[in-house]
Structures are given as C-alpha cells and as structure tokens.
Amino acid sequence: MDHSSSLEKILRSVAITLVLIFFLFPIAWIFLMSLQTNETILRIPPSLAFTPIIDNYTALITGQLRTAAGSLQLNFMQNMFNSVLLSVCSVALSLVLGVPAAYAFARFKFRLGEDIAFTLLSFRFAPALLVLLPLSLYFKTLGLTNTYIGLIWVYQLICLPLILWIVRGYFEDISPDIEHAYRIAGNSWWKTFTRISIPLAKPGIAAAGLLAFIFAWNNFVFALILASADKQPVTVGALAFVTASGIQYGQIAAAIIISITPTLALALYAQRYLVEGLSMGAVKG
C-alpha cells in the first residue's frame, strides 16, 4: 500500500533526479566529448553547440591516430581484446576455484579454515604496488612476464577473494537441511552440490562474478608493471593518448565510452540476478 502524499512523491522524484544527475553527468559529458575535436573540447567558454564528429571512434577502430604533429599508430582494439580476454579468463578461473572453496568454507569446519579464508581476503589489504615489486622479479625468473597466463594468475588476487567471500555468504544462507534432504533422497554428494547448492547460490555467484569482472576490467597497475604493450588492457592502453603533441581528449573520451560498454552490457544483463542476489537473504521463505 502506498500511503505517501503527493508532496512526498514530488520530493522523492526530485531526490532521484539529483542523484541521477550527480552520477550520470560525468558519463554524459564524456560522451559529448567523444563526439568533438580537441579544439571544440578545449575552447573557453565551453559550449554545448558543436557539430558532432565520429572521427575519434574511427581513429580508435582503425588504429590510425591523426594529430597536429602527424599520424600515430594505436593498438586500442588490441587493448580492448586483451581486456576482454584477461577479465573473462580471470573471472572464469576464479569461479572454478572460488565457488567450491567458498562451499567448503561455508559448510565444513576444518583446521585453519578461518585462517585460510582470512589470508585470502587479506590479499585485498596490501597495496598492489607493495606486492608488485617482488612479484615482477619472480615473474622474470619464471618467464611469466608479459604473458596472458601470468596476468590471469595475478588477477586472481583481485577476483578470488571477492568471489570466495561473497559466495560463501550465499552458501551459508542455504539451509543444510535442504542439502541433507537431497542426499537422503538418494543422491551423491557431488550431485547435491551441482543440483542443489550451486543453483540456489546462483544469484550470489552471478553478483560476485560481475563484481569481480568489473574489478578485473578496471585494474591498471598489475598490467602496467607486468606486461608490455601487446598484452596490456585498455586501462593501460589509454596512456597512449598522452602524446608528444598534447593530450587527445576526444580519443580518450571515445575510448572510455567503448571500454565501459562491455561492463555496462554485462551489468544490465545481470541486473535481475544482482537485485535478486543482494536481497535474497532478506526474503528467503
């Protein structure tokens, strides 16, 4: 039942509008920038009146960046591919490792269990740069520098704790009796895990997977130190727009728009799982 008065409704709409403007303005502004040349972006005073161009996008896609000082090679699309590859593989690996681990931490009491879980979480405490210096030395020795495998491995520092700790909570929310009932009905442990535990924790797994994907996608410093140009994701690749002849604001804006598209699409797709997932504990019947 809706008991709110019309005044409340109006105030609520105003509040929602303010929040939306606050959060969406930068994105809208960047989108407008991506359709302008450097000159129109930088003019004083700024103006909304301009002729939209798509040169920034074509430059990114074809890899030819024309500046006042001449033409420059860009491998933005390669960066984009790297981002997708690294994020998808990291999250996939984290799910394969993290979901069973989360189940173990949720269901079984074992020696040092809590300590191990906490240690995994503590990877998130240390500043990345602190980890990176020794890591880059090890990677050189192991021959993992500038390899996808090496990067995916390091990305586990980002994804694994996140998935482990979020999914663990969801497994803990499932009544053990439901699993017991399925086993007593005549099903093996493994079948119970795959037919009962995982489907019931699916919203949590989706939410954790999405968050991990966003964190992995936005990571900058691991790839900056441990990979060179051909393996670097868009976050690092964007540095190429700081050129000798100035900063290419238009291209940066276009790059940002392109690079947020996959995460945005994924988030929109997974939204229903997210909402269901984040509210499941409250409405469990």
Place this chain on the structure above:
Amino acid sequence: MSQLAITSLAKSYGALKVFDGLNLEADAGEIVVIFGGSGAGKTILLRLIAGVEEPTAGSIEIGGHDVADIAPEHRGVGMAFQNFALFPHMNASDNIATPLRAAGADESKVAVGVAKVAKLLKIDHVLNHSPRELSNGQKQRTALARALAASPKILLLDDPLRNVDAKLRFEMRLELPRLLRQSGATVLYVTQDYKEAMALADRIAVLANGQFVQTATPEDIYMRPATLGVARLFGDPSINTADTVIETEGGTHVMLGGTRVPLADGYRGFAGREVIFGVRPESVEIGSTGVEAEVIAVTPLNERTVLLLQNPNGWEFLASLPSTASNIPEAGAKVKASFAAAGTHIFDRQTGERLHG
C-alpha cells in the same frame, strides 16, 4: 528381527554431550515416537540414523546391517524435516519425484509414483506449484510425500506438524497413523507435543538429560511413568505434586495439607522415605472426605473444567472434572478432595524415580 537397532549411541560436540548410551529397537512397521523437550537431541538422533551426521560412539543397524560406513544416499531411509527443507527451485511434483529419480526409475514410473503419493496426501491439485506458492500445510504434506515416495524401510519424521496451524495439526494427527501404517515403514517420529505422541505411537521413547528415561507404550507412560520428569511431560494440566513423607503409624499414609491420605499397603516398606506425592488433576475427586481446600478459580475448557484449589496449609493443586459433572463447585466454595489410586504416584524425592507400591 528388528528393523532398526541403536546400540550405545552417543553424540557430543566437543565438550558438549548431547546424549550417551542410547539403546532402541524398532520392529518393521512399528511407530516409535521420540519424545522430549527442545534441545534434548531428538533431531540429532534422526540425523545420525539418516547418516548426515556421524555418532561419537555406538552403532546403528538397519535391517540387521551396521550402517556406519554407508552414505546417507544408500541407507534407504526417508526423512521429513521440521522446516520442510523443500527444494525451492523445483515444483512440488519434482520435489516428490526426487527419491524416485535418484533410484533410477524411468519417467513413467516416476509420474505414477508421484501421483499415487500426492493423492494419498491430498496435494494432487498443487503439484505444479513451486514451494513458495504452497501454504504451510501443503509444504508439510509435500515434504511428507517426498519422504514416502520411494517407500523407504525406515521413515524419519522430525516434528512434521510443528510448523502447521492448530486445525491442520489436529487433522493430521488423525490421518497420520493410517497413512504411516499403510506405508509399512518403521517410523521414528519426533515430537514435543505429548498429545501427538500419545495419538501416534506404538511405543514412546522419552529422551531427557541425554538418556531414554522410559521406553514404553503410551498407556504405560501415562499410567506408570518411570520418573517424576516423565509424569510432568505427559498430561495437561500437568500432574500435581507435593513434598511429603511416607508414614506407617496406623496404616500406610502420607500427610497432605494436614490431612491423612492413605496409601496402598505396598508402600509400607518405604516408611520414613522423603517422597513427592503426585496426582493427576483428572484423578482428583471432589466429595465429602479428604483434603480440605478452597476453590480459587474455575476454568471451563470445553469438555473439562479445571479447578484451582488451595489447602489451608497453602498447597495449591488442580482438579480437572468433566464439564458435565453435577458437582462442580463455585469459586470460593470450601470442598474436600480425595485422590483416585490409579492417577496417584509416589516418587523418590532424591532420584525422582517412581516407587512401586
């Protein structure tokens, strides 16, 4: 040979001992009610039998075979949980079909099996509903149907009527015995409702303080409780008690509120023993002889009327009379109460055990 045999079974969690040295045998088709207060370990006992938890010591035999190394899915038991534990992502039909499918039955047999048990439990009209669309009563029946579906040899029912409303509980109490007999399974039924226990059981095993205090027929439990604790658990209103001493001067008797109450001669041997005199409210008779008392309150409860009586010495006790009785006194009336031998029990004050007169 017994279908289920539990020998010296013990379970503890670290230093916390739940129970110790439990022994129980149940024949094929027998309904044994495990009765006890909350926290007595009734549910844990069922979990041990089902195999989802492991005992600390002792053995469980099903059909003559020790099941210590047998996984829960191979023990051939059915179990209904107190919280129903339905699979939320499957509809009622798939829930019930789970044990049949796990046993490898083909889909036509599964359909027949589900339909049969659903009809028996009157849930055939909601088979397509998901658990969240079912009422509590339907959930409970679905859980029961799932436990029954594969016709297990042993059926473990963990307080299945706990979470359903009073009306349905009453109906199911009437229906369940027939249903369980029909299944032919050996049933262990956990409850903490004494009426449910009395209505369903062939035998009742009373679990308290980590022991089976008494295992006997409902009639024996009620008429010949082994301890004061058991006597208090069964009966509503519960048994009246008074501290007293057995005396033998001029005939075996106890003094209750300044009045001699004669006892059977069999208690002569306990002369001088400090005891607790217990009498069931329905065995208190209002008449012209016996303990003096004033009626403090009269509470009609449908077919019975409960009187709260107070002796001049301060002893308060209850009497439960048929509401049709002609001699129901008013509040404030002075009456005399005597006690029928059948509902009178003498317990040792130290051990709480019943003394046999």
